[in-house]
Structures are given as structure tokens and as C-alpha cells.
Amino acid sequence: MTSVVHPRLAPRRSTARATTWWGKAWVRAIEEAAYADADLVASRALARGGHVGQIATEPGRFVASVEDRRGLWTVAGGIPVLDDGAVSALVEAVAAESGRIAALLAGDLPFSLVEHAEEAGVELLPYGAELSSTCTCDHWADPCTHALAVLHQLTWLLEADPFVLLQLRGLPRDELLGRLHARAEPAGDPDETEVDLDAAVEAALYAARLLSDAADAGLPGPPAPST
Numbered sequence: 772m773t774s775v776v777h778p779r780l781a782p783r784r785s786t787a788r789a790t791t792w793w794g795k796a797w798v799r800a801i802e803e804a805a806y807a808d809a810d811l812v813a814s815r816a817l818a819r820g821g822h823v824g825q826i827a828t829e830p831g832r833f834v835a836s837v838e839d840r841r842g843l844w845t846v847a848g849g850i851p852v853l854d855d856g857a858v859s860a861l862v863e864a865v866a867a868e869s870g871r872i873a874a875l876l877a878g879d880l881p882f883s884l885v886e887h888a889e890e891a892g893v894e895l896l897p898y899g900a901e902l903s904s905t906c907t908c909d910h911w912a913d914p915c916t917h918a919l920a921v922l923h924q925l926t927w928l929l930e931a932d933p934f935v936l937l938q939l940r941g942l943p944r945d946e947l948l949g950r951l952h953a954r955a956e957p958a959g960d961p962d963e964t965e966v967d968l969d970a971a972v973e974a975a976l977y978a979a980r981l982l983s984d985a986a987d988a989g990l991p992g993p994p995a996p997s998t
Contacts, residue, residue, distance in 0.1 A: 774832075779821070783819045793930070797896065797936075799899075800899050802899070805914065806912040817920035826924060833847075833925065835924075841908075844907045847906075851897075853893060857893045861895070864884055866955075868884075871884050872947075904921075905918075906918050934947075
């Protein structure tokens with residue numbers, strides 16, 4: 772099973788609150804899992820202070836080291852993976868609208884996609900009891916402050932890239948793209964379909980780069996869609 776190692780995140784001076792709707796949902800799960808508010812406060816300080824090392828993620832599991840004034844600790848955590856039927860339903864939900872895969876590639880998790888998946892019985896975002904963890908420290912609570920710190924930094928990772936969430940749930944990016952290719956092939960010539968899908972992926976990544984460059988330059992982003 773291939774894991775993804777995410778570079779260590781630099782300290783953040785701000786409160787580093789979640790800014791996306793799915794990030795806020797993840798934070799709610801962290802708060803549900805925490806034993807006490809004091810643990811949450813301490814864990815946010817560890818996360819913002821850059822005391823969490825590289826985070827390795829794979830389907831159903833994440834691992835990281837956390838350093839505090841007492842020593843260096845290893846955190847291993849988990850989240851239930853979707854079963855085969857749920858993964859297939861999630862792929863169908865992504866494929867149901869052409870703009871959904873482009874949105875994911877651009878760093879967005881469409882709310883309509885998650886709603887569609889839920890209608891098919893697939894819960895993509897976890898609740899507190901689904902977040903399990905172990906730590907080499909001697910803290911009696913589970914999750915401890917070190918595990919909560921890793922979970923907080925995972926918030927930042929999955930806000931920047933929703934594929935982190937999908938990977939944790941058992942559907943890595945490459946597998947999703949492969950399934951979409953395979954699903955589209957019967958509709959026409961396989962070579963032609965593959966070219967079209969690759970072009971869509973490249974277009975989405977190019978659009979994401981343009982938005983990132985505009986944000987770095989202080990330019991306004993695109994207008995919000997009307998409802």
C-alpha cells in the first residue's frame with residue numbers, strides 16, 4: 772500500500788482556523804473526539820507552532836511525529852475506509868457531473884458531490900468516533916494532545932487538497948482517475964476518451980495554477996456563483 776508523505780508544515784502565527792466548509796466539518800469531528808477543551812487548546816498550539824513532523828497518509832491511516840517540551844512522540848491514527856460498494860458509489864457520484872473531477876483537481880470539494888454521495892449511502896466526512904489514534908506518550912486520554920495536533924494539521928492538508936480526504940477514505944487520486952478512465956472507455960474510442968480526460972485534467976491544473984498566481988499577486992478571485 773503506497774503512502775504519501777506530506778512535507779512538514781511551517782509554524783503559523785494566525786489562529787489557523789478552517790476556512791473551507793469541509794475543513795470546518797473535519798474540525799467538528801476533531802472537537803467531538805477530544806476529551807477536554809484544554810486538550811484542544813494545547814493541541815492547536817502544537818499544530819500552529821510547527822511541532823508536528825512530516826505526516827504520512829494512506830488509505831485508513833496516518834502517521835506523524837510530534838515534539839513538545841517533554842520529548843518526541845509518534846502518533847498513528849486511523850479513519851474507516853469505504854467498502855468496495857461505497858467506493859464504487861463515490862466514483863459514480865464524481866462522474867455524475869463533468870465539473871466535479873475538475874473541481875477536485877483544482878483543490879475544491881463540491882458540496883453537491885458530498886450530498887450526492889450521502890444520498891447513495893456514502894459518508895465521506897467522518898464524525899468524532901471514527902477518528903482513532905495511538906501515541907507513544909503516557910497521556911491517558913485518547914486522542915491525546917499529540918494526536919489532536921496531527922489531526923489539526925491534517926485539516927490544513929485536506930483543505931488544500933481534498934484528495935487527502937479521499938485517500939484516507941480509501942480512494943486515492945490515481946485510483947479515482949483510473950476508475951473514471953475505465954468508466955468512460957465503453958462510451959467511445961478508448962484512445963479518444965483518454966485524450967479528452969487527460970485534457971480535462973490538464974485544464975483543471977492550469978486553472979488552479981492561475982488562481983494561485985492571482986492570489987499571490989493580490990488580485991481578486993473569480994466572482995462567487997449566483998444561487
